[in-house]
Amino acid sequence: MPERKPRKDAVRNRAAVLAAADALFAGCERPEAVTMADIAEAAGVGKATLFRAFGDRTGLIRALFEARLEPVRTAVEEGEPPLGPAAPPLERVPALLDAVLCFKLDNRHLALALEGTGSDSPYQAPHYEKWHRTLRDLLARVPGLDDGGFAAHVLLAATRADLVEHLVGQERTGREQARAQLAAFTARLLGPGGGGRSVGTADSRAPASG
Amino acid sequence: MPERKPRKDAVRNRAAVLAAADALFAGCERPEAVTMADIAEAAGVGKATLFRAFGDRTGLIRALFEARLEPVRTAVEEGEPPLGPAAPPLERVPALLDAVLCFKLDNRHLALALEGTGSDSPYQAPHYEKWHRTLRDLLARVPGLDDGGFAAHVLLAATRADLVEHLVGQERTGREQARAQLAAFTARLLGPGGGGRSVGTADSRAPASG
DNA sequence: TTGCGAAACGGACCAGTGGTCCGTATCGTT
DNA sequence: AACGATACGGACCACTGGTCCGTTTCGCAA
Structure with missing residues (x-):
């Protein structure tokens, strides 16, 4: 089994990003107006963290x-x-x-x-x-x-x-x-x-x- | 009548842009891979000409x-x-x-x-x-x-x-x-x-x- | 033909995007 | 405590649609 359990800060950050993105998308009218940088900032993480966790924008959404x-x-x-x-x-x-x-x-x-x-x-x-x-x-x-x-x-x-x-x-x-x-x-x-x-x-x- | 007839180079360029864009879109698989700069170059005009004639990308398409x-x-x-x-x-x-x-x-x-x-x-x-x-x-x-x-x-x-x-x-x-x-x-x-x-x-x- | 103002040109330029790099900080295991 | 692996973060990159403005071309009129 190649399933290594991820570090706990990783899962915390992942959840934070998900929550932040959810809130931002829900609150904004035009979805493409929500940028990746916005999400990263709202989640309190660096942009790279966001891309590391989800690959790309489509992956996150x-x-x-x-x-x-x-x-x-x-x-x-x-x-x-x-x-x-x-x-x-x-x-x-x-x-x-x-x-x-x-x-x-x-x-x-x-x-x-x-x-x-x-x-x-x-x-x-x-x-x-x-x-x-x-x-x-x-x-x-x-x-x-x-x-x-x-x-x-x-x-x-x-x-x-x-x-x-x-x-x-x-x-x-x-x-x-x-x-x-x-x-x-x-x-x-x-x-x-x-x-x-x-x-x-x-x-x-x-x-x-x- | 506020209809002033456009200059002939303008209409020629407009037609050239339209033709170039048509060809590029027809030949390319992913439409968003065709950039405005590509179209301008293929039409042999400057990018500004293209935007002047059609407003923006959506307008051209x-x-x-x-x-x-x-x-x-x-x-x-x-x-x-x-x-x-x-x-x-x-x-x-x-x-x-x-x-x-x-x-x-x-x-x-x-x-x-x-x-x-x-x-x-x-x-x-x-x-x-x-x-x-x-x-x-x-x-x-x-x-x-x-x-x-x-x-x-x-x-x-x-x-x-x-x-x-x-x-x-x-x-x-x-x-x-x-x-x-x-x-x-x-x-x-x-x-x-x-x-x-x-x-x-x-x-x-x-x-x-x- | 020449002159001249208006219209159009073009490519350097700008702001902003998704996505990456790599030195640094944190984790968790021994 | 120590140390390798893992994750972090923000400067950084490539590239996009779109704009600016000095220069060229047009069309009309004398």
């Missing part, structure tokens, strides 16, 4: 994102229906999309920072692959959707950070309204003959809020 | 994009069915989406450069507004889709440059395959009771190539 996303992930992977694996596709798909949407609503700046990294397309992030695979497998069990995952891509694209930001920020869409729209869209796609009519009508549960 | 898009735009605005205004929604929506997709396929790098500008969300570009409005108005005439334009956003998100890039570049999806997937998705969304079954089955017309 990704780590932050994954950390925040973790509760949602476990709820999906080992939770109970409608999010958990036991739920039938027609229930689970809307629940999953709603969870993703709520997460993006609750972590707008962070999601925006991650997807807007510029150089790296969001489609290469490891967590995207996972969401996509899960969704694709579910959709494969819905009659008439044998398109090899394209529908999954589109449904996830419906929750993209900049779109959410545009809806909420520019078009003055409210949280529940956004959830209802996504639910309606999903329902129409899933159940051409009617079927998912009572599963996704947005109640006010907030799967991923702080 | 946008100008290039609009120029390329122009034939598609006129085909949609004053062409004949199925793209033109005379076509009924159930035909025109798939045609329109197919046209957008083909355009993105034919101008991958450029579209990627535009949408990945970073600071500016794609949803604030003027041309997006136009596409969205057109699509929303069409969808409003389809029964059951009264969601105030959300579906239009999602359908356009299905043709986003980085998604297209991912499909074609990573998932090895072919051009016709991508078109067929989008057509199938659109058909399913439009015609839950069946209706758009024979309109969007991808033939090999290439609305925006060359």
Whole structure:
């Protein structure tokens, strides 16, 4: 086992950086306005420490994102229906999309920072692959959707950070309204003959809020 | 009329810059690897000329994009069915989406450069507004889709440059395959009771190539 | 053709970014 | 206490988009 436990100042600094970055991204409007130097200063560490711990800017943002996303992930992977694996596709798909949407609503700046990294397309992030695979497998069990995952891509694209930001920020869409729209869209796609009519009508549960 | 005609060296340089940028973006893989200095040098002008003509990087890319898009735009605005205004929604929506997709396929790098500008969300570009409005108005005439334009956003998100890039570049999806997937998705969304079954089955017309 | 003011040019220049280097301080183990 | 390994930090680097201003070119008019 090549796992040598890291020094304790390293883990302390790592946590400090994560916390500082979280606060800065949450408080700032345009994510790219938060510089690495800002984060380092806010965390009370040198810039090199920050890069040593996370590799580069994308690495830091990704780590932050994954950390925040973790509760949602476990709820999906080992939770109970409608999010958990036991739920039938027609229930689970809307629940999953709603969870993703709520997460993006609750972590707008962070999601925006991650997807807007510029150089790296969001489609290469490891967590995207996972969401996509899960969704694709579910959709494969819905009659008439044998398109090899394209529908999954589109449904996830419906929750993209900049779109959410545009809806909420520019078009003055409210949280529940956004959830209802996504639910309606999903329902129409899933159940051409009617079927998912009572599963996704947005109640006010907030799967991923702080 | 405050329209003073520009000096001819200005228009010549503007054209040269546009052409150089077009070539560079088309030939390079990662659009952000094309720097403003590169474009200036390739065009044989100074950097300031480039900024004087287009304001900033986004302005240049946008100008290039609009120029390329122009034939598609006129085909949609004053062409004949199925793209033109005379076509009924159930035909025109798939045609329109197919046209957008083909355009993105034919101008991958450029579209990627535009949408990945970073600071500016794609949803604030003027041309997006136009596409969205057109699509929303069409969808409003389809029964059951009264969601105030959300579906239009999602359908356009299905043709986003980085998604297209991912499909074609990573998932090895072919051009016709991508078109067929989008057509199938659109058909399913439009015609839950069946209706758009024979309109969007991808033939090999290439609305925006060359 | 010549003259001249305005318009456009170009490349040195600037501010600010992500990312690295290396001498120094800290850790943790013996 | 001692000492090698590990991590620290901020000066430093390469490079970017964008600007400044002395110089050149244009277009009009005499």
